[in-house]
Amino acid sequence: MSKLSNIIDIVKEKNANEPEFIQAVKEVFISLEVVAEKYPEFDDAGIFERIVEPERQIIFRVPWVDDNNKVQVNRGFRVQFNSAIGPYKGGLRFHPSVNLGIIKFLGFEQIFKNSLTGLPMGGGKGGSDFNPKGKSEMEIMRFCQSFMFELSRHIGANKDVPAGDIGVGSREIGYMYGMYKKLKDDNSGVITGKGLSYGGSLVRKEATGYGLCYFMEEAIKDIKGESFKNQTVIISGSGNVAIYACEKATQLGGKVVALSDSNGYIYHESGIDLDLIKKLKEVERKRISEYVKIHSDAIYTEGSTKIWNVKCDIALPCATQNELDEKAAKTLVKNGCFAIGEGANMPTTPEAVDVFRGSDVIFAPGKAANAGGVATSGLEMTQNSMRYSWSFEKVDEKLKRIMIDIYSNTSKAAKEYGKENDLVAGANIAGFMKVALAMKSHGIVF
Ligand code: NDP
Secondary structure, eight states: OOHHHHHHHHHHHHTTTOHHHHHHHHHHHHHHHHHHHHOHHHHHTTHHHHHTSOSEEEEEEEEEEOTTSOEEEEEEEEEEEEOSSSSEEEEEEEOTTOOHHHHHHHHHHHHHHHHHTTSSOEEEEEEESOOOTTOOHHHHHHHHHHHHHHHTTTOBTTTEEEEOBTTBOHHHHHHHHHHHHHHHOOOSOOSSSOOGGGTOOTTHHHHHHHHHHHHHHHHHHHHHSOOSTTOEEEEEOOSHHHHHHHHHHHHTTOEEEEEEOSSEEEEOTTOOOHHHHHIIIIISOOOGGGHHHHOTTSEEEEOGGGGGGSOOSEEEEOSOTTOBOHHHHHHHHHTTOOEEEOOSSSOBOHHHHHHHHTSSSEEEOHHHHTTHHHHHHHHHHHHHHHTOOOOHHHHHHHHHHHHHHHHHHHHHHHHHTTOTTOHHHHHHHHHHHHHHHHHHHHOTTO
16 A cells, blocks of 8 residues: 555545545645655655644634524634645635535645745635525625634734635625724735725635636646637536636636536526626525526526536536536547636546546646636735735736646646646646655754
8 A cells, every 4th residue: 555545544534524635645646656756855854744734733613693683603713724825715615514524624635736826925715614505695795704703813914825715705804904904904815805995905806717728728728729719618507616617717718518516507598698697696686596587588497417418519507516527527538628717616426537637638727727716816916015016917917827837837847757648647746846845854843
């Protein structure tokens, strides 16, 4: 048994109730066997054992009062996973499915993703099992304030810089940032994804979706000699990542024909009306099924995972973890889909990843393909430190450059280890190397 499979066994034993975290560690470590062989000094320094253990994990009570004057209690989390290359950085997720294992899986992925951006950011993640759906504005505000009351003790512009994720958009960021400022009297920009009027960056809202398309355009050009132009695209989800992936894919000449939410998906053969989606989802916070009331030629189907039956050239899963399984992967390949780019974190099950890697399609893992969000958060931090704001064009240009560099470093690392076009291996190796070298340089302090 190899050294790394031994460590995977220990991770399984120690974190038995955290299947998503175990899945994420396995996926990374399988790619790192070749690195462990080439660099025995990483093993000597205990890098592999150390990197799977968070530096710190904080779990806290979040009490708040609902509109009926009833006290509600949720659980809050912040996992500060790895600070070897910079302050902890990673989003906050508010969703009833949140537990420690989910936050650890996301925090672990974030270490390598942040490293790939080339910016000095460590890995962290947080959130709560609070469900924002159906809550009033005041309830959301009271919850966010209570959440930040505790979180504020643990974060700081040079220590840990949270951002949004599922269920945490500009509204929630605004309430949390307001509370942080009130408590700490500090204006250094401790959260990213802030509103433009108080230190936010242009392009942050669009960044993950745009970045995904920049990455995919580069991968498709390099590996297949193709582009988004005239390709049929399907995108799961209809939240922040999905909406702006849809916008950029369309700008690049693709035709997006399907989007979903957790209840079902819409199919619109002539192409999605994105202005309507933005209105329904960003302004009115309605279900995606409402779309067909306006466009009678579009079709709504109950059951979100059925979206993968729609024939397409490019598929972009942008909703949530493990939303695309083996059967869906086989259907996509059979229907001629030639490129899959993960906008969400770990949306593809391990069995589905094997299907893609065993066929001729391009498979771009989230830690590389969706890194545009955190990269632009890094650019927001830079602007906050400089007390300056860049134009939309300037940030967009930097984002594009970063995504092209991530593709190039991922592809290069894959090639170097004899795994040409294996973007999973390339991203894991390239992301890991920088962190491992930094951990080794620091000595055994963490
Ligand atoms: P949002 O909350 O804005 O949107 C999430 C979308 O996914 C919604 O349309 C939601 O539908 C849908 N969804 C949630 N659960 C399911 C499910 N089980 N099946 C189908 N659809 C589902 O989140 P984001 O767009 O910000 O995040 C989406 C993914 O991208 C997550 O994995 C996140 O970690 C990842 N990501 C986000 C980044 C960002 O900058 N925002 C950066 C990098 C990664 P419904 O409304 O019905 O719940």
